[in-house]
Amino acid sequence: MEPKELILKESLDLFLNHGFKSVTMDDIASRMGMSKKTLYTHYKNKSELVAATSMHMCNFICDGVNNIALDENRTPIEELYEVKSYVMRELRGDNSSSIYQLQKYYPEIHQIISKRMYDFMDNCIYRNVERGIELGLYRDNIDKTFVARMYFIGIQGIKNISIFPIDRFPQDQLYDQYLEYHLRGIVTPAGRNILNELTQSNHH
Template sequence: MRLETKEYIISEADKLFCQFGFKSVTMDDIARQLGISKKTIYQHFTDKNDLVNVLMEARFSNHDCDIKMYAKHGYDAIHEVLLGLDDINEWLITLNPKLFFDMQKYHPDTWLKFMQFKEESLAIGITENMKRGIKEGIYRNDIHIPILTELRLAHTQLIFNEYNAYNKNKYSIPQVMKEMTQHFLFGIVTDKGKIVLEKYINEQLIKQ
């Protein structure tokens, strides 16, 4: 029962954080949302920072598993990317972009773990995807993988760093992510890969 309660707290707190960001949500808010006392929450977490840390570590671990799943089930390297894009966009629809700003400013230990996750799990996934695409003949064999891996990571960082600009111009984060991903793929595909990518776009595997 103790583990179930802890998981319930994490799940409901995650929803609040995604909607409002880390800073705006208090432990009182979480207790009120769950219909439990703060004392019950503190039986599982020492403070809000501990809750944020545990929650994000679980998210990093799940996403690492997802990256491996996309690689396993993708028909090819392009399809692998699109599986990941579709999945993350489902999350981004409900995400307050301030989450990452708040994490960096108010939860530095968690931010460092996020940066480690980005430089390790995400970077490895991107690198392996490009190697796969080259072997399949759908990515150009003259691309500089380390540089493009850093570029792809920078794309993601840019989206969250510039969220105010996107909101002001009426662009949703999923829309920006889709456009950046599509632009990136067209930049590295071969003629064969372009045909594959356009086929997926026509089949609406890249959602609007």
């Protein structure tokens, strides 16, 4: 692996575990076993490194979600739960403080990432809704664009820790509750059966 790629990988790991603000260039240099001077030959400042790692994380997650969506052995309902598990795993589950720090201390970078995620998710959920209607699992009288955008707004909304403090709303449960809330509004009776099975297994 190229030094630049290795720095990207190790920095992202530190940022996700400790937060984008908390981790310093000194921390990264010491983790890499290199001088700060060498680190600066690859990334000229911390903002550049934060932007590169954020975009890397964003692309990685989009690729993973795409792979899940391409597997037609899952129903669209199962697909959404699988996507949720995947994203939680990659973003270190309950540790949403890293994303919160990105939003607070690097708002321009956060905005670029959010826009990229929005465009990607909008398309992804639209396809999910389309397939759900074709398979008779989602109602055929829903507005696909509206549903896809409401899904995105909801996902953004539950990440707001001033509304959903982590001590009262553990992330994993919160995502499950949100998915069930989203799906109950659009499923047909056949879809509801699949959803009931999934939510019962999640409760156990």
